[in-house]
Amino acid sequence: MERADRMSAVERCTTLAIKALLDERGKARYWDGVSSCPYATACTLAAMVELDERFDPAMRENAVAYLIATQRQNGAWSLGVAPGEQLPITAHCYTALSMYHAHFEKTGNKVLIEAIRRARAYLDRAFNFLQTFDVNVQHYLASIVAAHWLAKIYNIPLLPSALENHISKILADYEIWIAKSPEACVYRTPAEIVHLACRPEVSRLCELQTRQLENGSWNLQQIDSTSLALITIARQHGSEEVLRRGCNYLRSSQNADGGFPEFAPAELCNTIYVGFYFSDVCWRAGIALPTWLHNMQSWLYQSQNPDGSMSISRWSPGDGDIDDTAWAAYWLVKGLNEDLNTPQLHAARAFLEHAQNDDGGFPTWPGRPSAVDLTAHAYQGLLALGSDESILQKAAKYLRLRQFEDGSWSAMWNVSKIYGTTQVLMALADNYQSEPFFHSGVNYVLQSQGTDGLWDTAEETGMALYVLLLLDSSKYQAAIERGMEALVDTQHGGYWPEKCKWKGIFSYTTRPWALTPPIAACLAYCGKVLNGTNLNRLLDVS
Amino acid sequence: MNEIELTNEQLDALRALSEEEIEDLAAALDDRVSKLCAVGIYGGLQ
Numbered sequence: 263m264e265r266a267d268r269m270s271a272v273e274r275c276t277t278l279a280i281k282a283l284l285d286e287r288g289k290a291r292y293w294d295g296v297s298s299c300p301y302a303t304a305c306t307l308a309a310m311v312e313l314d315e316r317f318d319p320a321m322r323e324n325a326v327a328y329l330i331a332t333q334r335q336n337g338a339w340s341l342g343v344a345p346g347e348q349l350p351i352t353a354h355c356y357t358a359l360s361m362y363h364a365h366f367e368k369t370g371n372k373v374l375i376e377a378i379r380r381a382r383a384y385l386d387r388a389f390n391f392l393q394t395f396d397v398n399v400q401h402y403l404a405s406i407v408a409a410h411w412l413a414k415i416y417n418i419p420l421l422p423s424a425l426e427n428h429i430s431k432i433l434a435d436y437e438i439w440i441a442k443s444p445e446a447c448v449y450r451t452p453a454e455i456v457h458l459a460c461r462p463e464v465s466r467l468c469e470l471q472t473r474q475l476e477n478g479s480w481n482l483q484q485i486d487s488t489s490l491a492l493i494t495i496a497r498q499h500g501s502e503e504v505l506r507r508g509c510n511y512l513r514s515s516q517n518a519d520g521g522f523p524e525f526a527p528a529e530l531c532n533t534i535y536v537g538f539y540f541s542d543v544c545w546r547a548g549i550a551l552p553t554w555l556h557n558m559q560s561w562l563y564q565s566q567n568p569d570g571s572m573s574i575s576r577w578s579p580g581d582g583d584i585d586d587t588a589w590a591a592y593w594l595v596k597g598l599n600e601d602l603n604t605p606q607l608h609a610a611r612a613f614l615e616h617a618q619n620d621d622g623g624f625p626t627w628p629g630r631p632s633a634v635d636l637t638a639h640a641y642q643g644l645l646a647l648g649s650d651e652s653i654l655q656k657a658a659k660y661l662r663l664r665q666f667e668d669g670s671w672s673a674m675w676n677v678s679k680i681y682g683t684t685q686v687l688m689a690l691a692d693n694y695q696s697e698p699f700f701h702s703g704v705n706y707v708l709q710s711q712g713t714d715g716l717w718d719t720a721e722e723t724g725m726a727l728y729v730l731l732l733l734d735s736s737k738y739q740a741a742i743e744r745g746m747e748a749l750v751d752t753q754h755g756g757y758w759p760e761k762c763k764w765k766g767i768f769s770y771t772t773r774p775w776a777l778t779p780p781i782a783a784c785l786a787y788c789g790k791v792l793n794g795t796n797l798n799r800l801l802d803v804s
Numbered sequence: 805m806n807e808i809e810l811t812n813e814q815l816d817a818l819r820a821l822s823e824e825e826i827e828d829l830a831a832a833l834d835d836r837v838s839k840l841c842a843v844g845i846y847g848g849l850q
Binding site for chain 2 (some may be wrong): 348387394
C-alpha cells in the first residue's frame with residue numbers, strides 16, 4: 263500500500279475506534295458500563311426468585327433469557343478464561359434456573375426445561391469424573407458452596423451424595439476458622455455468607471448488615487455477595503431497609519442483554535485504565551491530553567480515597583487497590599503534568615510504597631501476595647511519582663526473577679501472557695531496555711505474532727504493537743506493519759471482534775478495555791512511523 | 805506417561821467428557837489428576 267493510502271487507512275481506523283470508545287461512556291462522561299456474566303446472573307436470578315415480590319417479573323425473565331442464550335453446546339456455561347470454571351459456573355446457573363422453574367414455571371417452558379436438562383447432563387458427567395478419580399476436591403467444591411446451599415433450600419438435587427461430605431467439611435472448617443478469629447470473617451466470600459446462612463446467629467447477621475455499602479451492595483459491589491447476603495437477610499428476617507437498598511442495587515445493575523455483571527459500577531477502574539494508556543501516548547508524543555480526558559482532573563482528585571489510593575468505584579472507598587492507584591497517579595503526572603508535591607500525589611505515593619511486599623513485588627490490595635502485573639503498574643506509577651531508587655530496584659528485581667525461560671511473564675488478572683509481558687516491558691522500557699532480559703521479553707512478543715499479523719485478539723495486538731512502538735520501531739518494522747495492517751483489516755465500525763481474557767468470574771470485560779490498547783497502538787504508529795499525522799486532530803473527535 | 809494405568813471406571817468417566825471438558829476440570833485439580841487426564845486424552849482414549 264502506498265504511504266498516503268496507509269496513512270489514510272490507519273487514521274480512519276483510529277478515528278472510528280476513538281469515536282466508538284467515546285460512545286461507550288455513560289451519561290456522566292466516564293466509562294461505567296460492565297458486561298454481563300452467567301455466574302453473576304445466576305446469583306441474581308436466585309435472589310430475584312427468593313425475593314420475588316420485590317422484583318418486576320420482566321427482570322427475571324430477561325435474566326433467564328440471557329442464561330439460555332449464553333449456554334454452551336455442551337450444556338455448561340463459562341467465560342473461557344479461568345481454569346476449571348465450567349463446573350462452578352454451571353452449578354450456579356443450573357441451580358438458579360431450576361429455582362426459577364420450580365417457582366414460576368410449573369406449567370412448563372420447553373426451552374427452559376431443555377436448558378436445565380442439558381446443564382444437568384454436563385454436571386452428571388463432571389461430578390462422575392470427580393468421584394471416579396477419587397481426588398481431593400474439597401478446595402474445588404468450595405466454589406459451589408453457594409449453589410449447594412440454594413439447591414438444598416429449594417430441594418433441587420445438585421451433588422451426588424458421595425461428594426456431599428466435602429461441602430459439610432468446608433462449612434465445618436469455616437466454623438473452626440471463625441471461632442478462632444471472628445474478626446477475620448468479613449463476609450468477603452460467598453462461602454462466608456453461606457456459612458452464616460446455614461448457622462444463623464443474630465450478632466453475625468447484624469455484622470453482615472452493617473457491611474452493606476452505601477449503594478446497597480456488599481464487598482466491592484459484587485453481585486454474588488450481594489445476592490447471597492440479601493437471601494440470607496430475608497430468610498433470617500433482617501432489616502427491611504437493608505433489603506430495600508440491596509434490591510435497588512440489583513435492579514440498577516441489569517444490563518440490556520438481561521444479564522448482570524459481577525460487579526458494577528466500575529467507573530474508576532474503567533476510566534483510569536483509559537486515562538493511563540492515553541496519558542502515556544500523549545506524554546511520549548509531547549502533546550496535551552484530549553479535552554475529554556483533560557477535563558476529568560477534578561473528578562479524579564475527588565475520587566481519591568483518604569489514604570491516597572483509588573478504588574474500582576467510588577462506591578467502594580475502603581478497597582483502594584494498587585493498579586488503580588498507580589494508573590491514576592500516572593495519568594495525573596504524565597498526562598496532566600501535575601506537581602509531584604501536591605498532598606494528593608504524596609498520599610498516592612505513600613500508599614503505593616507501603617504496599618510493597620518483602621519480595622519487592624506489589625499485590626492487588628495491601629497485605630496480599632505479590633503479582634507481576636500489579637508490580638509492573640506500581641513500578642510505572644512510582645517512577646512517575648519520583649519514588650526512591652531502592653523501592654524501584656526491588657520491584658524491578660522481583661519482575662526479573664518472575665520471567666519465564668521463553669522471555670514472557672504471567673499476569674494475575676489476565677490469562678494472556680501478552681498482557682503480562684507487555685505490562686512489564688512498558689514499565690521497564692525507560693530504564694532497562696538495553697538489558698538481555700528485556701530483549702528476551704521483546705523476542706517473546708515478536709515470536710507470539712500469528713501468521714495473520716495479530717496477537718490473537720485486537721486487544722493483545724494493540725498491547726504488543728504499543729510496546730514495539732515504544733522501542734526503536736525501525737528494528738521491528740516488519741512485525742509492526744503486519745500487525746497494523748491486521749488491525750485495520752479486522753476493524754468493523756470502530757470495533758474489533760472481542761474475546762475476553764480478563765480473569766475469573768469478575769466480569770470487567772468492558773469495551774473500553776478492549777478498545778484502548780489498539781487505539782494507543784494506532785496513535786503511536788501515526789506519530790512515530792507515519793510521522794506527519796496531526797495526533798491532536800485525531801484525538802479531538804468529541 | 806503411559807506407565808500409569810487407568811481403571812475401566814476412570815476410562816468410562818473420561819469417555820463421557822469431551823477433551824475440552826477434561827482439560828477444564830483437570831486444570832482446577834492437582835497434578836496427579838492432570839497427569840491421569842493426560843494419560844486418558846493422549847493414551848487410554850486413543
